Structures are given as structure tokens and as C-alpha cells.
Amino acid sequence: MAGKRLYIETMGCQMNVLDSELVVGQLLGKGFSLTNEMTTADLVLLNTCSVRDHAEAKALSRLGSLKKPKNANPDMIVGVIGCMAERDPDGITLKMPHVDLICGPGELNKIPAMIDEIEETRERSVALSQSLSRRSTPLERANEYDSVEALDLSRSAGIDGNPLQAYVRVQRGCDKFCTFCVVPFTRGAERSRPPQLIVDECRMLVDRGVKEITLLGQTVNSYVNQDDGKAVRFAELLERIDAIAGLERLRFVTSYPGDFTDDIFHAMRDLRTACEYLHLPVQSGSDPVLKRMRRQYSVGQYIDLVDKARDIVPGITLASDFIVGFCGETDEEHAESLKLIERCTFKNIFVFKYSERPGTVAAKRVTDDVPDDVKRRRNMEMLQVQENIAIQTNRGLIGQTVQVLVEGYSKRAIKAQVAETERGQEISSEVTGQLVGRTRTDRIVVFSGETDLVGRLIDVQISGATALTLHGEVAGASGSSCGTGGLVSINVS
Ligand code: SF4
Structure with missing residues (x-):
């Protein structure tokens, strides 16, 4: 493949971003290099999402745009990986017969071998995990964890190209079967990774300069695995990772409200290192809707959990x-959700319009x-209700000094830099700065x-606020700097 x-x-969630990193790590190890030019690449992989109809339509449209380049270069290999590959392999081959490789999210370690096979036979190669058993318990299944990560010693650290931050998967799959969700079908049963593998991977990332690690799982707080015959749960996993010298911050997503325990x-x-931030998807503020969604908690239980979080963890957002x-959501039920947003004063919310996914309950x-x-x-x-809340809360921070991990240039500065470089103009130092x-x-x-502040923990005094962003001035440095090594760039949409 050299x-x-x-x-x-x-496309899609952080799980997919991490999966792409792992696939890239394997393929770089096989001699591939990365390109930003889709139409002239030797291998094109679309890592797809099935959570919404829109995401699948977008993947199909990208695949459609590859028909011409593939005709011009029949040796090009076109692959669909991720959730859509697992959910609808037949639909993909029917609509897009030029696809050579179809690989579900649980089979990504097979991709290098699949590419060898395609090059040899010129036949389509398909790898899916459709028969993952759910008869055993999550703890028993954890022992069968099929680790793509273990193969990936060549992975570069970095979230969205940032070498200071990295994702580490602690768990695959989900057992909850919320009625709207396709994930249990595409990512299979819940399996947790062995704790020692996770700690070793975190240590390796910290040795490479990572300051902040985000642990990933569909219901990350239900993590359980065994060590020396003893069950290790999520709080203990956090404790073991926290002991790694040089790690500054530890986060985790996504938590399932029904399984949250006080020890976390x-x-x-x-x-x-544990950051005072919790992503806790509720999905609706109405009990009948939660019931129809088969979320295994009530609005009252959710509110109790939010109150408990604030009681135990000072300053948590x-x-x-x-x-x-x-399905069936009335104006009154929607109003209940608005009430819940007011009650919980979230830092931010992600709102999705329901889109029916084939195969779900x-x-x-x-x-x-x-x-x-x-x-x-x-x-x-x-979004309007949330925006009003966020503006008010953020304005309350004006005048305070907060510690930040400096991640790099702001998006506005990067955009200005690209636009002005393209126009051959000098970049204004006001923007690039x-x-x-x-x-936290x-x-x-x-x-x-x-620029030398990038990678450092510094104090910033807040002088202005919008709903999504705070503005401020440097007040002082509060930590060490770190190197910013080379990155793997992955196109995320
Ligand atoms: S908890 Fe529900 S929404 Fe989350 S991945 Fe599992 S089934 Fe989907």
C-alpha cells in the first residue's frame, strides 16, 4: 500500500471521529499518506452516521459525487464505514454499486485486510458484526471486547487536529434501546474495555503531550469491567486515570441519567483532573414522551440528579x-421541555428534530x-429559551478570573488567516492574535x-459574554507548556 x-x-459523533483516527492510524502504518483531495485519492473512506436521515442522505450524496472519479480511475477504492454501513449494506450497494468496501463500526480492524483483498480480487468486501449476542451481561461481554484500539499504536493524538486533547474509548455499544435510536443496532451490545488497557493508552497519550483526555462511551457511566476478578466501575476508572502524572484534565461523554451513581x-x-462538566442528555421534559422514548427515568428523577450534581460538585456546569x-408530542408536552430547560439552567443544549430511523422500535x-x-x-x-439563559449566566461571569487550557487560534482568526492568505494579503495581527x-x-x-501560550493553562479575566462565548484578557499563567507535535488531519463534517 506504500x-x-x-x-x-x-460524519456524526465523537465516536466516529475516534474511529476515523484509529483507521487512519492503521493505514498510515501500512504506508498510506493522507490527502485532502477526495477525487484523486487512491482510497476514499466515508465514516458515516445513521442517527438522522439527513446524515445518511449526505453520505449518499458524497458517494454519488464519487461515481465520475471512480469511472475515470477504476483502481480507486471507495469505502463506506461506520453506522450506515452496518445498518443498510444492501441499500448502499443497490444505490451506489461503485462502492468497494462496506465495514461496520465493530469491524474496523479488518480494513487493511479488506483493502488487500479488494486489490487482489477486484470484488466488493463486506465486514459487519450483525450477530453480536446480548444474552450475556455487560460484565461478561466486557471480556470479549474486540479492541481496534489495541492495534493502533501508530495513532496520533488530537481532537479536531488539536494535539493537547484526545479521545479515549472506554466502551462500545449500548443496551438501552431507546425507541428512537439506531445505535444499539449499528454499534451492538455494550462492552467495556479492560481498565488497564485504558490507563495504558491514557499514559501513552500524556507522554505524547496530551493535556486533556475525554473518555467516550455511549452510556459511559455504566462502564464495568473486571480486574483480578473484581469489578471495576466508572468512578474507579476515573480514579486510576487521574493518577497519571502530567494529565491536566479528564472529561467524559455521554452519561445516561438512569445509571448515574453518587460515587461518580x-x-x-x-x-x-476531573472537570466540573457533565453532559447529561434528557431528550424531553415530559414524562409521557420519556415513556414513549423508553428512557428509563422520569423528569422528577432527572431534576433530582441535576440538583445532586450541583450539591456535590461545586461549580459544575x-x-x-x-x-x-x-411521535405524538403535543404543544403541552413541548412546553414541559421548555420548563425543564428553565429549571436546570444548562450551559448549553443540543436540539434535534426527530427523524424516524428504519429498524427502531x-x-x-x-x-x-x-x-x-x-x-x-x-x-x-x-434554542431561544436556552440562549436567554446562557447569556444571563455568562454575563454573571464578567469580572471573574477563570483558568483556561489554551487550545489555539479562534475560528475567526483561522478563517481570516485562510481568506487573507488566499487573497495574497497580509494578515492583521489584531485577528491572528x-x-x-x-x-474546566x-x-x-x-x-x-x-502563540507561545498555546498548550498552557492560564488565567483569563472575563470582560464580555455572548450565549456561547466568553471574551477576556490574560491575567496570568498557571501551568506548564507542552509541545505541539505533528497531527493527523481528518475531514469532519
Ligand atoms: S442510551 Fe438510548 S439514545 Fe443513547 S445510544 Fe443508547 S439507545 Fe441510543
Whole structure:
């Protein structure tokens, strides 16, 4: 495979971003190099998402645009990996017969061998994990964890190209079967990785300069595996990772409200690296809707959990996910969600318009009966309520000094840099000097500063605020710097 160029595009969630990193790591080890030119690459991989109809339509459109280049260069290998590959392999081959490789998210370690096979036979290669058994318990299944990560010693650290931050998977799959969700079908049963492998990987990343690690799992707080015959649960895993010297910050996503235990809050309060931020998707503020979604908690239980988080972990911020327009959702039920947003004062929320996914319980048993314009209106209303809350909360921070990990240039500065370089103009130092950092509570702070601050923990005094961003001035350094080594760039959309 030496000398061949790989183009990879990633759609969807952080799980997919990490999966792409792992695939890239394996293929770089096989002699591929990365390219940003899709149409002239030797291997094109689309890492797909099935959570919404829109994401699948986008993947199909990208695949459609590859027909011409593939005709011009029949040796080009076109691959679909990730959730859509697992969910609908037949649909993909029917609509896009030029696809050579189809690989589900649980089979990614087979990709190098699949490419060898395609080059040899010129036949399509398919790897899916459709028969993952759920008869055993999560603890028993953890012993069968099929680790793509273990193969990946050549992986570069970095989230979205940032060498200071990295994702580490602790768990695959999900056992919850929320009625709207396709994940249990595409990513299979819940399996947790052995704790020692996770700790070793975190240590390796910290040795490479990573300061902040985000642990990933579909329901990360239900993590369980065995060590020396003893069950290791999530709070203990956090404790073991926290002991790694040089690690500054530890985060985790996504937590399932129904499984959250107090020991995790205690770990968040007591551990040096555990950040005071929790992403806790609720999906709806109405009990009947939660029931139809088969979320295994009530609104009251969710509120109790939020209150407990604030009682135990001082200064914690919370984020949540909502679905608007789920089957049968009435205006009154939607109003309950707005009330919950007001009650919980989230730092931010992610709102999704319900989109029916084939194969899910909701697709089989309930009707997607909320008109699209109503979903759109509810979506806007929700974002408006949240925006008002976020502006007020953020304004309350003006005058305070916060510690940030400096991540790099702000998006605005990068855009200006690209545009002005393309126009052959000099870049204004006022814009390029705009750095961006993140607080332990996951707030974004933009401020002026020199590049040598990147990778450092510094104090910034807040002088302005919008709903999503804080602005401030450097008040002082509070930590060590770190190297910014080479990166693997992955196209994320
Ligand atoms: S908890 Fe529910 S929404 Fe989350 S991945 Fe599992 S089934 Fe999907």
C-alpha cells in the first residue's frame, strides 16, 4: 500500500471521529499518506452516521459525487464505514454499486485486510458484526471486547487536529434501546474495555503531550469491567486515570441519567483532573414522551440528579440533548421541555428534530406525526429559551478570573488567516492574535495573546459574554507548556 493516498471524511459523533483516527492510524502504518483531495485519492473512506436521515442522505450524496472519479480511475477504492454501513449494506450497494468496501463500526480492524483483498480480487468486501449476542451481561461481554484500539499504536493524538486533547474509548455499544435510536443496532451490545488497557493508552497519550483526555462511551457511566476478578466501575476508572502524572484534565461523554451513581459525583469533586462538566442528555421534559422514548427515568428523577450534581460538585456546569417533535408530542408536552430547560439552567443544549430511523422500535410502533414546520418551530423556541439563559449566566461571569487550557487560534482568526492568505494579503495581527481556550467547565473563552501560550493553562479575566462565548484578557499563567507535535488531519463534517 506504500505511496497510496487516503482521503477520509467523518460524519456524526465523537465516536466516529475516534474511529476515523484509529483507521487512519492503521493505514498510515501500512504506508498510506493522507490527502485532502477526495477525487484523486487512491482510497476514499466515508465514516458515516445513521442517527438522522439527513446524515445518511449526505453520505449518499458524497458517494454519488464519487461515481465520475471512480469511472475515470477504476483502481480507486471507495469505502463506506461506520453506522450506515452496518445498518443498510444492501441499500448502499443497490444505490451506489461503485462502492468497494462496506465495514461496520465493530469491524474496523479488518480494513487493511479488506483493502488487500479488494486489490487482489477486484470484488466488493463486506465486514459487519450483525450477530453480536446480548444474552450475556455487560460484565461478561466486557471480556470479549474486540479492541481496534489495541492495534493502533501508530495513532496520533488530537481532537479536531488539536494535539493537547484526545479521545479515549472506554466502551462500545449500548443496551438501552431507546425507541428512537439506531445505535444499539449499528454499534451492538455494550462492552467495556479492560481498565488497564485504558490507563495504558491514557499514559501513552500524556507522554505524547496530551493535556486533556475525554473518555467516550455511549452510556459511559455504566462502564464495568473486571480486574483480578473484581469489578471495576466508572468512578474507579476515573480514579486510576487521574493518577497519571502530567494529565491536566479528564472529561467524559455521554452519561445516561438512569445509571448515574453518587460515587461518580464524588470522584468529580475529589479528583485533581476531573472537570466540573457533565453532559447529561434528557431528550424531553415530559414524562409521557420519556415513556414513549423508553428512557428509563422520569423528569422528577432527572431534576433530582441535576440538583445532586450541583450539591456535590461545586461549580459544575451541565449540558443536555433534546429531541423535538417525537411521535405524538403535543404543544403541552413541548412546553414541559421548555420548563425543564428553565429549571436546570444548562450551559448549553443540543436540539434535534426527530427523524424516524428504519429498524427502531419507534419506526415500527409509533407514527412520526408531528409536521416538520412544527418541529422547526419547537426547535427555534427551545434554542431561544436556552440562549436567554446562557447569556444571563455568562454575563454573571464578567469580572471573574477563570483558568483556561489554551487550545489555539479562534475560528475567526483561522478563517481570516485562510481568506487573507488566499487573497495574497497580509494578515492583521489584531485577528491572528485571537486565541481560544476552554475552562474546566467547558466554556469557550476568546482572548488576545501570543502563540507561545498555546498548550498552557492560564488565567483569563472575563470582560464580555455572548450565549456561547466568553471574551477576556490574560491575567496570568498557571501551568506548564507542552509541545505541539505533528497531527493527523481528518475531514469532519
Ligand atoms: S442510551 Fe438510548 S439514545 Fe443513547 S445510544 Fe443508547 S439507545 Fe441510543
